[in-house]
Amino acid sequence: MKRLILLSLLCLSFLGHAQTDDAEQIKEIYETALTDDKAYDWLNHLSNQIGGRLSGSVQAQQAVDYTKAQLDSLGLDRVWLQPVMVPKWVRGTPEFAYFETSPGLSTNVPICALGGSVATPLGGLKANVIEVKGIEDLKKLGSEKIKGKIVFYNRPMDPTLIDTYSSYSGCVDQRYSGAEAAAKFGAVGVVVRSMNLRLDDLPHTGSMSYGETAVSDRIPAAAISTNGAELLSTTLKLNPETKFYFKQSCKQFDDVESFNVVGEIKGSEFPDEIMVVGGHLDSWDLGDGSHDDGAGCVQSMDVLRLLKRTGYKPKRTIRVVLFMNEENGLRGGNKYAEVALQKKEKHVFALESDAGGFTPRGFSFDCSAANLERVRGWKNLFEPYLIHLFVKGYSGADIGPLKEEGMVLAGLRPDSQRYFVHHHAENDTFEHVNKRELELGAASMASLVYLFDKYGVLPTKKIKG
Ligand SMILES: [Zn+2]
Numbered sequence: 001m002k003r004l005i006l007l008s009l010l011c012l013s014f015l016g017h018a019q020t021d022d023a024e025q026i027k028e029i030y031e032t033a034l035t036d037d038k039a040y041d042w043l044n045h046l047s048n049q050i051g052g053r054l055s056g057s058v059q060a061q062q063a064v065d066y067t068k069a070q071l072d073s074l075g076l077d078r079v080w081l082q083p084v085m086v087p088k089w090v091r092g093t094p095e096f097a098y099f100e101t102s103p104g105l106s107t108n109v110p111i112c113a114l115g116g117s118v119a120t121p122l123g124g125l126k127a128n129v130i131e132v133k134g135i136e137d138l139k140k141l142g143s144e145k146i147k148g149k150i151v152f153y154n155r156p157m158d159p160t161l162i163d164t165y166s167s168y169s170g171c172v173d174q175r176y177s178g179a180e181a182a183a184k185f186g187a188v189g190v191v192v193r194s195m196n197l198r199l200d201d202l203p204h205t206g207s208m209s210y211g212e213t214a215v216s217d218r219i220p221a222a223a224i225s226t227n228g229a230e231l232l233s234t235t236l237k238l239n240p241e242t243k244f245y246f247k248q249s250c251k252q253f254d255d256v257e258s259f260n261v262v263g264e265i266k267g268s269e270f271p272d273e274i275m276v277v278g279g280h281l282d283s284w285d286l287g288d289g290s291h292d293d294g295a296g297c298v299q300s301m302d303v304l305r306l307l308k309r310t311g312y313k314p315k316r317t318i319r320v321v322l323f324m325n326e327e328n329g330l331r332g333g334n335k336y337a338e339v340a341l342q343k344k345e346k347h348v349f350a351l352e353s354d355a356g357g358f359t360p361r362g363f364s365f366d367c368s369a370a371n372l373e374r375v376r377g378w379k380n381l382f383e384p385y386l387i388h389l390f391v392k393g394y395s396g397a398d399i400g401p402l403k404e405e406g407m408v409l410a411g412l413r414p415d416s417q418r419y420f421v422h423h424h425a426e427n428d429t430f431e432h433v434n435k436r437e438l439e440l441g442a443a444s445m446a447s448l449v450y451l452f453d454k455y456g457v458l459p460t461k462k463i464k465g
Helices: 003-035 038-049 058-072 136-146 164-169 173-185 227-237 290-309 331-342 369-376 379-386 435-455
Strands: 077-089 096-102 106-110 111-113 125-132 150-153 190-192 221-224 244-247 250-265 272-279 316-323 344-353 360-366 390-391 406-416
Touching: 003 435, 038 058, 038 136, 038 290, 038 435, 058 077, 058 164, 058 250, 058 290, 058 316, 077 331, 077 379, 106 369, 125 136, 125 190, 125 227, 125 316, 136 173, 136 435, 150 173, 150 227, 150 244, 173 190, 173 227, 190 227, 190 244, 221 227, 227 250, 250 290, 272 290, 272 331, 272 435, 290 316, 290 435, 316 331, 316 435, 360 435, 369 435, 379 435, 406 435
Parallel strands: 125 150, 150 190, 190 221, 272 316, 272 344, 344 406, 360 390
Antiparallel strands: 077 250, 096 106, 096 244, 111 221, 125 244, 250 316, 360 406
């Protein structure tokens, strides 16, 4: 009995020691992020010297060159570019739109083409409008009421949901599939209310798909600002004969070669076990992509820098991946997973930051219950930094294709209340990212990577039979 008590005491003191060591290492990570900082400078360059980084653009290539050079300067074990073919869609001249209540009486409204949309005819497109609250309304109306018209999708994001991603998910089908659905009923164009919780004058772009629609049947699609949508909706109630005019000259070109930017620190004990941390280097073209996803890129780069700076020698290989083309194709994420499979690489963990550079709240995990339990055991280590959220959920688009049984996939979860004010709009710019908030995110990510590297990912139990 005495021996048992002694053993348990020993165990407890060992655990206590481990926790103190971890607390100290994590404290050092946070202090380094906040004092000996780099992420904000990197973001400043990406945003203000390069700007919006749409796939296939000169800016996207400049971002590849710049981040590769920065990773080279960190003294990692290896830095390389992974080629990937990406779509090249170009916005063209600024879009223009108005609605007309009677001939000559028109009101201009802010719009932008949706990513992947076709252009309007050269002289623009003018037609009557039919307002709907979603794709499901089209069937009820039928071709008779839709044919020859512009479909106006006007279901707003649900303001009652605290997780604003859920409100986004509840609406985004209008943007992504709205044109494909409306074309089937003979619509000539679509205008979609911007995915924005705030009423303002900025249209928000984003990807859309024509699905199986034949090239000749594709109709132009644009986003209208939330104020514009409210005004149009009110006007249509007063005068259902209101016409809408819009003009856009966007174009899809052939695919071009681009790159994922990759850097790694080789693991000292288990070099074959790879842990990925990443964000996406491409962005939309209206702003400079500071929140989406410049922030996630520089935070991911900073994870490796912070581990090195604090003198931590990882047991596993820690890899930063800056994925290309998340916004309009996910080609980078798919290519990375494809190459990993070809090379028979063993990925045990992947963490993505693609939810804005706001104050971190925690992480969501796509993993086994045992691994989630393990993370929750580390809760007290994160408490001093106000990191409280450890939930099961979505990780990230780029790391999704890597998913395999037994892996831990995770997503950084910053505060999401202001994200959709900036998302895909011209106000996604550097001045809206707070330096400390950005750094706290990087430190939180580095701490999670440190803990999973040190203690490993729990294997999934094989059921015999
Ligand atoms: Zn993003």
